[in-house]
Amino acid sequence: MKLFIDTADIKEIRRAKELGILDGVTTNPTLVSRIGRPYREVLVEVAKEVDGPVSAEVISTDYDGMVKEARELAKIRDNINIKIPLIEEGLRAVRTLSSEKIKTNVTLCFNSIQALMAAKAGATFISPFIGRLDDIASEGMEVVEEIATIYANYGFNTEIIVASIRNPLHIKHAALIGADIATIPFDVFQKIIKHPLTDIGIARFIEDYKKIPK
Ligand code: G3P
Numbered sequence: 182m183k184l185f186i187d188t189a190d191i192k193e194i195r196r197a198k199e200l201g202i203l204d205g206v207t208t209n210p211t212l213v214s215r216i217g218r219p220y221r222e223v224l225v226e227v228a229k230e231v232d233g234p235v236s237a238e239v240i241s242t243d244y245d246g247m248v249k250e251a252r253e254l255a256k257i258r259d260n261i262n263i264k265i266p267l268i269e270e271g272l273r274a275v276r277t278l279s280s281e282k283i284k285t286n287v288t289l290c291f292n293s294i295q296a297l298m299a300a301k302a303g304a305t306f307i308s309p310f311i312g313r314l315d316d317i318a319s320e321g322m323e324v325v326e327e328i329a330t331i332y333a334n335y336g337f338n339t340e341i342i343v344a345s346i347r348n349p350l351h352i353k354h355a356a357l358i359g360a361d362i363a364t365i366p367f368d369v370f371q372k373i374i375k376h377p378l379t380d381i382g383i384a385r386f387i388e389d390y391k392k393i394p395k
Contacts, residue, residue, distance in 0.1 A: 182356050185234070185342065185364040189213040189223050193367040194230050200370075205233035207286070207308070207344065207364040209264065210240060221257070228258040236286045236306075238264035239274075247274040255283045262305055264288045267295050272302040279303030286342065293327035300337040306362070312345035321345070322354045329358050349373045 183204035186197045189212040197203045206227055213223050228235045237257065239250040247270065251263040255278075262284035265271040275285045279302070286306040287299035291314060296307045309328060311321025325343055332339060340361035346352060349372050355363045365373070 182360065183233075183362040184370075185362055186370060187212070187344065187346070187364040187366050189216050189227060190367070191226055191230060194227060197367065197370055198231065200374075203231065203233070204362070205235060205260075205364075206231055207236040207264075207342065209236075209238045209288070221254075224254065224261070225257055228261055232260060234262050234284070234306075235260050236264045236288075237261050238288065239266075242266065242268065242270065244270040244273050244277075247271060248277050251278050251283055251285075252281075262286050264308075265304075267291075267299060272298055275299065275302040275304050279305075288344070291324065293324055293331055296324075296328040296339075296341075297331050300332060300335075300339040304339045306340050306342045308342045308344040308364070310345035311343055311351060312347040314345075315347065322351070322358070325355060325360055326358050329360065 184202055185205040185207050186194055186203060187207045189208040194206060213220055216223050224237045237254045239247045241247045241250055247265055254263055255261055264286045265274050267287050267290045275287060278285050284305040286308055287304040288308045290296050290307055290309045299307045309324045314321035328341055342362040342364050343355040343360045344364050346363060346365050346369055348369060352363045352373055
């Protein structure tokens with residue numbers, strides 16, 4: 182399973198990188214807005230920081246606008262893939278970009294039929310937003326399960342990025358389903374490593390070591 186970080190904050194990316202388990206980065210306009218610097222400037226910085234895939238999202242919602250923006254964003258670095266919203270014009274844009282070998286991450290996916298359409302359009306990645314479904318009392322992880330089954334049934338190569346992750350259980354369930362990737366906010370990244378019994382265990386070993394005759 183690949184682990185991406187869901188942030189545009191270079192400090193968070195560097196901390197996750199130091200762990201030696203970071204495979205890529207996803208951003209979106211909301212995440213970039215928190216940095217307080219120009220959109221492209223932030224994306225250039227992020228793309229240079231990691232070798233793995235980095236998602237950069239288009240702002241347009243019409244076919245021509247999305248394709249134009251995507252071509253510009255793809256020039257930033259060859260690890261950039263383009264986040265395209267899961268709408269009709271978006272799928273058309275994905276087909277065009279895919280024929281130009283520009284990688285895409287189809288975003289704002291909320292059900293498995295949408296994900297089927299994205300795969301057929303040639304999406305490199307599909308991003309089901311599970312946290313936002315859970316927020317409205319809909320089972321986000323069921324959508325991931327369905328997408329995994331549908332993609333396996335037909336041999337689609339589109340990789341599933343479990344997105345809008347809110348807690349460590351989301352990552353556990355994504356891994357049990359066999360999702361290709363989880364994109365994780367920095368605070369959740371920290372939570373998945375920690376366990377109170379590990380900390381208690383370390384403290385006890387240190388105390389007991391002191392009792393060993395020197
Ligand atoms: O990768 C998508 C993610 O950024 C959306 O997360 O928490 O805004 O639903 P959230």
